[in-house]
Each structure stands twice: as C-alpha cells, then as structure tokens.
Amino acid sequence: MSKLRYMLPSTQSLFVFEAAARNLNFKLAAAELNVTQPSISHAIKALERHCNVDLFVRDNRGVQLTEAGRLLYDSVRSGFQRIEHSLKTITARDTQYITVAASTSLAAHWLVPKLPIFQQRHPGIKIKIVTTDRDVEPDHQVDMTIWLRPRNFERPNSWYMCEEVIYPVCTPSYLASAPPLKSVEDLARHQLIHSSDPHRKRMGWSEWLGIFGVASAEAEPDLVFNDYQLAIQAALAGEGVVLGWAITTHLLRRNRLLVRPLMEELTTENAFFVIANERSSKTEEMKLLVDWVVEEARAS
Template identity: 85%
Template sequence: MSKLRYMLPSSQSLFVFEAAARNLNFKLAAAELNVTQPSISHAIKALERHCKVDLFVRDNRGVQLTEAGRLLYDSVRSSFQRIEQSLKTITSNDTHYITVAASTSLAAHWLVPKLSTFQQRHPGIKIKIVTTDRDVEPDHQVDMTIWVRQRRFERPNSWYMCDEIVFPVCSPAYLASKPSMHSVDDLAGHRLIHSFDPHRKRMGWSEWLGMLNSASSVIEPDVVFNDYQLAIQAALAGEGVALGWALTTDLLRRDKLLVRPLAVELRTQSAFFLIANERSSKSAAMQLLVEWVVEEAQAS
C-alpha cells in the first residue's frame, strides 16, 4: 500500500498546491478552484506544517517557490499530466482521433479523397487530417506523417510507400490549344509553372530537365508559386505546364482533370515514407491505417 496518503494532510492539498505553484498567485489559484483566497493560504500552510518545510516564499511582491516547492511542483505537475493522459485513454466517451499530418497537396488530392473507403471498412476509427508546410516529427499531437526521403532511408516505425516519380502535367484544355509536345525540348515553347516550398526541397524545372540531360535545362519558368498546391491549381485552370508528382496527381489524372503531355518521367533516388510515433504505432487502429495507406500508395 502506498504511504502517500499518510504524507499529506489531504489529497485536495495537492490540487491546491499545483494551482498555487503554477499561477504563483493565491488569488488566481482561488478563482481557478472556486474557493476563497484565505482557504488557499490555510491549505498551503497546513501542507507546509505537515511536510515540515516551507514551499513558498511570501513577500510584498507575491509568492515564489522555494527549492523544496520547485521539487514538489515538478513532481506533481508531471504526475498530473500522466494521470490526465491515462484517464483520457480509458474514458469511454473520450473520442480518440488518429492525427495525420501531410502537405496540402497530398492531403487534398490523394489522402482525403480516398479516406471514405477506409472509413467504410473501419467506421469506428476516427481520423484528423492536419496540413503543414514543413516536415514535422510525429509526437504527442501528431500520430503519423508522410516524408520524402532517400530510398535507403530507415528508422523505427517507418514504412515505404512508393517511389518519387516526377513528370509534366497540364489540363486537357491547355494541351488541346497549344502546339504538340514530342520531346522535353519542346517545353521551351510552352508556359511553364514552377513552385518552391520554403521549408521543403522540391524539384524545379531546371533540375528536372538537367537530370534528363535536356538542352533546355536553363529554361526559366513563366510563373512561380511558393506552394505546390497553387502550381497544381494553376495547371488545372489551364495556365500552363507544371511538374507533377505521380502520387499527388494520381486521382486528378484518373479523373482526366490533368494529363501528361509527354511520356517522359523522372524516377528520383527518393521515395515517400509513412512515419509514426512509437506510442501510436502499437495500436491496432494505427496498424490498420498504416496498412491501408501503404496499400493505396503502391496501387497509385
């Protein structure tokens, strides 16, 4: 049996101490706990007498934690956080979402349109999609995310999805209204759409053409966006030819909203990987989602 209950005047004293220590203000702690300020002071004094140590230094400026107070507060705070997380986990009416972070284009044009299939198979699994303009590390807020890394990339709780394949895309209307393209060198006569991401390295036209040894590798794009999603929207609107990634343009090409004006493609040395945090990767729901995402990516 734990001796903790004999070391405290009451269990309520821990809640009073935590609120007072966090706010460093007895009045604010009293308002938070819906009690009077004198009752906070009495409870703290009772705890100090019981522990035979000062937990706060009181002066005209307010209160500050003593060394003993800081030690106790660090312990109480971390313990409360663990208890709160455990209660959230076991409480039946607490809806748990699997949070997936992805780029806007990947979420909008690939992940979200496919999610209904997964949720029809597993209606009890709740999913939250958050978009991000940079690669994030899965943590207590993000269960899983998608990165582009070298094919040899390895780390715990990561799964290969598919290779990175890049090729030109445009709308059918643009293709029908412009001169035909027979080789990559013909791109020089077309309106090229370029995108760059401030926080992700994304291949541009010069790099793509250079890796194909095209004589037009020094070509300048006609319009530049700082978001790949905007470049895709411009291509959909018939504004020109954009570089498209096979995974993120898969459904747009199936629906014939985008077409490939050339058969040429570049398979880079990179690939898409699904990354999960260690805690989430152990759940049965997460394993089902991982299997589905990998299966869908490899079928794209």
C-alpha cells in the first residue's frame, strides 16, 4: 500500500497546492477552485505543518515557491498530467467527436470550407457534422449547433456570432445575359428564386422587396424550393436571382461563383448564435471550437 496517504493531510491539499503554485496567487487559486481565499491559505498552512517545511515565501508582493515548493510542484504537475492523460485514454469510447448540427447550406457553404483551418490549428480534435432541416436542441447526441434568433437572445452556453444580413445574389453569367439590373425595381423583370423552409422561417422576396418599397405583386418568385440549399444550387446553375444570407454566401462571392447585382441589403433584428449543451461547453476542446466559430463568423 502506498504511504502517500499518510504523508498528506488530505488528497485535496494536492489540488490546492497545485493551483496556488501554478498561479502564484492564493486569490486566483481560490477563484479557480471556487472556494474562499482564507480556505486556500489554511489548506497550504496545514500542508506545510504536515510536511514540516515551508512551501511558499510570503511577502508584500505576493507569494513565491521555496526550493521545497518548486520540487513538490514539479512532481505534482507531472503527476497530474500523467493521470489526466490516463483518464482520457481509459474513459474514451472509440474516437471522441464534437458533433455539430447545422443547416445544409450553413454546413456546405460556410462551416465545412473553413474547417481545415481549425483542424490545422488543432489536429487532435475530431469533428462530426450533421445537417438538419430544423433547429435542434443540443443534447447527449449533439454537442453544438447554430441558431438564428433575435439579437437580444440570451441563454446559458450561447455565444453571439454575427448579424443576419440579406441581399440578392446571382451568377456573373446570369447577370451578363439577363435584362439590366440597376435597381430593386428591375428585379420584377428577372427570374427570382425563392425558398420556403417548412421548419425554419426565412425572409422571402415579398417581405424583402416590400422593405425597399417594391410591391410584392410586381416581383413574384419564378422558382420555389422547400430548402434554401436547393435555392442556392439553382442560383449557382444560373437559373436566376436568389436572396442570399451573408454568412452562407460570403465564400461563394469571394470565389466569384456568385455576385451581388445590387448594393441594397437588409440587416434584420436577428443574429446567428452558437448553442452548446452544458456538458460539452465545459470541455477545453469545445471552448476552442466555439472561439474559432465566433472568430470566423465575425470575420466573414
């Protein structure tokens, strides 16, 4: 039997010592362990009495490790790292993935093309993308998803990504062969593509045109799809003009696959948010992915 249990006042004292030694600050250690600063000082003093050695030098500038403290910290730090690695190994169920649910268009035209950047930075993090035609609640099967909600939306484990911005887009070849498109009113003479998702409310041509002062009857959609991704594919095929969401058409425009024939755009009262389940949001891997998604969305 290991004698370690008799050499410490408690196993918790090692966690307290490690946090205090790593931060060299009892207040920060207390905040990290969710305890009071006096309890940290008490635990360190108890450990020093038990070991009959000073582990910290205390002065007006804070605390520093003694030679004995540095020796113990090096051992505790490396020991914790080995234990953590072993626990991750034995508790892993095959390959562990972060499962991200998103609409087909958001996955195809924004998330997937950008993922190589994230994987180059963090090659050890495995990601599974699942597409869905409706907003799903993160649960034991879905770690993270992206919702469109009012800008003032708030809930635990949610992060603001970017505003909802909508404008017309089409291919350069369609624009070159179609009637002149110099103003919003000209859209009435063009082939308009519309999507009407059954589970996600999207702004349609009638609403968008009405905001810019054009009666919807003057520009009825010619092609209607029940999936925004199909509408985008029709536009890419040169079938006409579609309402494009900035986040999902950014890369298509950057690559000149789609262009904006007009500069009119609508910034709505909505925004895109990352939503994570409570369990996953506490992992370091998830924090890295969330930070990256938010960073990329705001740069788009």
